[in-house]
Amino acid sequence: MKVTGDQALVKKINKSIVLHMIRKHSPLSRARVSEMTGLNKATVSNLVAELCQQELVIEAGPGESSGGRKPLILHFNAMAGSVIGIELRVKQLTAVLCDLGGNVLGERDYTLNHHDLPYVLEEIHKIISELMAAAPVTPYGIVGIGVGVPGMVDENGVVLFAPNLGWEMVNLRGLLESSFSVPVTIDNEANAGAQGELNFGAARDVRHLLYVSAGSGIGSGIIIGGELYKGARGYAGETGHMSIEADGKLCSCGSRGCWELYASEKTYDHADIDLPARTTPELVRYASQGQEDALRHFAKVGEYLGIGITNLINSFNPEVIVIGGALSEAEEWLGEPLRKVVAERTLPYHKQQLEITFSKLGSRGTVIGAGFSAVMHFLGNIRVTL
Amino acid sequence: MKVTGDQALVKKINKSIVLHMIRKHSPLSRARVSEMTGLNKATVSNLVAELCQQELVIEAGPGESSGGRKPLILHFNAMAGSVIGIELRVKQLTAVLCDLGGNVLGERDYTLNHHDLPYVLEEIHKIISELMAAAPVTPYGIVGIGVGVPGMVDENGVVLFAPNLGWEMVNLRGLLESSFSVPVTIDNEANAGAQGELNFGAARDVRHLLYVSAGSGIGSGIIIGGELYKGARGYAGETGHMSIEADGKLCSCGSRGCWELYASEKTYDHADIDLPARTTPELVRYASQGQEDALRHFAKVGEYLGIGITNLINSFNPEVIVIGGALSEAEEWLGEPLRKVVAERTLPYHKQQLEITFSKLGSRGTVIGAGFSAVMHFLGNIRVTL
DNA sequence: AAAACTTTGTTTAACCAATATACAAAGTCT
DNA sequence: AGACTTTGTATATTGGTTAAACAAAGTTTT
Incomplete structure (x- = not known):
């Protein structure tokens, strides 16, 4: 948003700078804050x-x-208030209660039987109510709810399209805000995960991060200059439908050869491959026992992950790539083929400063990231761009 | 860049708002500016x-x-000063002299025989000197030089890698600034083209634009929220090396199946296809005479353009797509297959508000855009983001 | 044509946040 | 004990925006 300048704005900018400086680097003295920000000592004191x-x-x-x-x-x-972070998955609803510093104070886990909106909403209501009841007494109480959703979300918190849930145009933010009278932020699941890893996980304070969430589909969260890049209308990163085989398999999206057909849990669905199981946790168990089919499949998925990631590197050139989502549990078997393909296919220039890691927060990255969105919404973050 | 706030900053912000409001919407009265910006009448007057x-x-x-x-x-x-916009192509060096409003005041065109840096630099020097001599007398004189280059450019104006020129790590900005003592901006050729079409061409004041430059390779300029999206280090949009055939043709970049192998002038290089000519202008001539091979080839290139563009739509979801570069001359034969493929392959959701057009500025889009970068650098553009 | 109203742009005084400077407070080092 | 350092506060100044009053130059109504 473009705003005009006056003294109130100046104060807002500086207060925001001071607050986030302390948030990120405390313990800190006033004098240090003054040095680090360039603001006058008196200003900092005030x-x-x-x-x-x-x-x-x-x-x-x-x-x-x-x-x-x-x-x-x-x-x-961090205990000035708390937030609730929620991750909505295909078969599962996870939620955490966090303080403003991202520390988990409580956790809940529901199983979802189907995706009818009224049913899911009811479950969300239940899980939020439980965690709200468990919240500690703080000056501000619950200051926000952040939700990570497997689908496209626009800037108004409307879920435009979530194929795995069968949702279209669901005003999730509106629905939850009117129920709980608390600010709600809705994020794409990959964007939430990226925020989690950036602030509390495998990629702390990295400037340019690419977070690839590989699970039932593939989505990417893109951090540019330390900030979430949401794209035109809030849904950049729908990379699962990037075609990597122009004449490849037909996808439900209407296109052919979409990345997620080759490098996500969707690969389990093909009847013509031999697999001892059709879920990631089970396959991980088989792979750790040395089961041939499972090993071969993970190697193949790793290679295809690498092909798509190479495409993204060519477009975004991040410093760090974090792979999250359900498939990150298979790091042991995906990692090597993935890195090998990336090394073969990227320009020498890219290889210099590129780190590929797997999620450190595991399944909790997304909920924590979703909660963090709510924290940032509460604290505000105003910046000036030259 | 992050800056702290003080009164000088406030003034800078507001002055920038007023200036660009007048630049874009003149003629305007002080009262209208006050209304439109929300600034007080007295402030606007000052x-x-x-x-x-x-x-x-x-x-x-x-x-x-x-x-x-x-x-x-x-x-x-607009006549307060002038800028020089330059486009560096594989076989050609084009330059224009523009006023601050993007109006072309003069034009030059050189042929390049090879790409040795000293030679190319000498030619650039010549073309700049000629246009500088032709510049009208204005209060500020030549306020900047903008260059569009076929390759990756970092935020310091260093050409990191320009495969078609054989350049690597060329500090073009430094070289030109020390020669002419005028601020120089270096942009990727596609980014320059995007700026040109956004401000003076086929996509005026579009919020989210994707400009695809298809010529000897493919590059994309991405406009998000009315502003050029340069990505992590200034070189987002290197989309030509997006792999659209995982096991496709080997590319010079080390990868396989890169988009530009299927949808740029690089397709002419394959010995195994029948073509009456191997340059776009000639092929255009043949196509307009109904030559079968030429028609078939353009249809194929159009389809592949559509495949890559679909991938980009899924990532960026722009409102408008403009196709520029040398291949845009073949609009007549590329347009239909391209649009057909995009329609088939994108989610229904995308089709609603998506316009695909070809460059209106033609070959001049890039030079004008490069010049415009210099204009914006001279005028400055400071913004506050909430 | 005079009076009333409108719109534009300037002048004035008030406000307020940041800053430089001086200063007070509380420590360390020799 | 005295000199020096570092931290944090108090004070006066600066400079930009703003509201309100005002002046200027129109149009509309009576």
Whole structure:
């Protein structure tokens, strides 16, 4: 959004800078904040005083002196409020209660039997209510709910299309906000996962991150310059339907040779391949026992993951690639073929500073990331671009 | 870049808002600017006074009254300075002299015999010097030089890799700036083209644009929210090396099945196809005479263009797609197969508001866009994001 | 044609946030 | 004990936006 400038804006900008500096780098003294931000000491003092009054920052007594007066240590008050992060999956509904620092305070897990909107909504209501009841008493209480959804989401929190749920044009944010009277953020599942790994997982403070969520389909979360890149209308990263075989298998989307037909759990559905099981956890068990078919299949999936990832590298050139989603459990067998294909297919230039890792937060990355979206919505984040 | 806020910043922001409002929507009165920006009338008056003194805005006498005092009409002063836009192609060097409004004041065209850096630099020097000599006398003179290059460019104007020129790590900006003592902007050729079409061509003021430049290779310029999306380090859009056939033809980049092997002028290089000629202009001539091989080949290229474009639609979902580059001359024969493939392969959801057109500026889109980059660099464009 | 109303643009005073500077407080080092 | 350092606060200044009043120059109504 484009805004005009006045003094209130200046204050907002600087307060936001100070708050997030403390949030990310605490413990910190006022003097250090002044140095790091470039803001005047007096300005920092004023803003910190306000943040303390708002209970977003707390003073934790004196720290170590380095040859002068002892600094007063400031902390971000992660317990000023809490958020609920939710991940909606095909067969499962997971939710966590987090503080503002992303620390998990409580967790719930439901099984979903089908995807009728009223039923799913009821389950979401239940899981939220339970966690709300379990929330600690804090100055701000529950400050937001963040939901990660397997599908395209627009900037208004409307689920435009979620093929695996059979949803179309569901105003999820509206529905939940009117029920709970709390700000709700809806994110694509891959975007939520990317935020989780960026802030609390395998890719902390990386500037340019590509998070590939491989599960029942494939979606990507793209972080550019430390910020989530949502694209035109909030749904960049629908990479599962990138065609990697122009005349390949027919996909439900109408196209042919879509990436996710070759590199996701969708590969299990073909009747013509030999597999000892048709779910990732089971296949992982077989693979760890050395079962040939499972090993071969994971190797193949790894290669195809590498082909799609190469395409994305050519478009986005990230510093780090994190692979998440259900298939990340098979890291042991996917990793090598994947890296090999990427090494073969990318320009030498790309190889220099490219790290490919698997999710560190595992299945919790998405819920935590979804919750973090709600945290950021509560705290705000205003920036100036030259 | 992240900056802290103070009053100087506020002024910069507001002045930038006022300037670009007048640039885009003149003629305009101070009162209208105040309404449209939300800034106070006094603020607008002050800023306009400064802009007039800087000769970036000129007062053009009274306009029509609508029941009160006549407004004083303001114009953006496109003749406050001029820029040089350059396009570097494999066999050609094109340059234009533009005013700040993108109006072409002069034009030059050189043929390039090879791509040795010293030689090309010398030719660039010559073409710039000629146009500089032809520049009209303006308050600011030549305020910048913008160059469009067929390759990856980083944020410092270094050409990282330009396969068709055989260049690697060429600090083009540094070289030109030290010669001419004028700010130089270096852009990928597709990004320059996208800017040209966005501001002066087929996609004026579109919010989300995908510009596909199909010539000796393929590159894409991506406009998100009205602004060029440069990606992580300035080279998003290297889409020519997106693999659309996992086990397809071997590409010079090391990968297989790269899009540009199937949908650019590179297709002419295969000895095993029957073609009456091996350059686009010649093939266009044959096609217009109904030559079978030429027609068949363009149809095939159109289909493959459609396949890659579908992949990009799935990732970026633009409102408008503009196809530029040398191959856009073959619009007549590419258009139908391309649109057909896209219609078949995209989700129904995408088809609603998607327009596919060919470049309106033709070969001049890129030079004009490159020049426009220099204009924007001169005028500045500061924004606040919430 | 005079009076009333409208619209445009400027002037004035008030406000407010950041800043430089001085200063107070609380430590370390010699 | 005295000199120096570092932290954090108080004070006066600066400079930009703003609301409100005002001046200027129209049109519309009576």
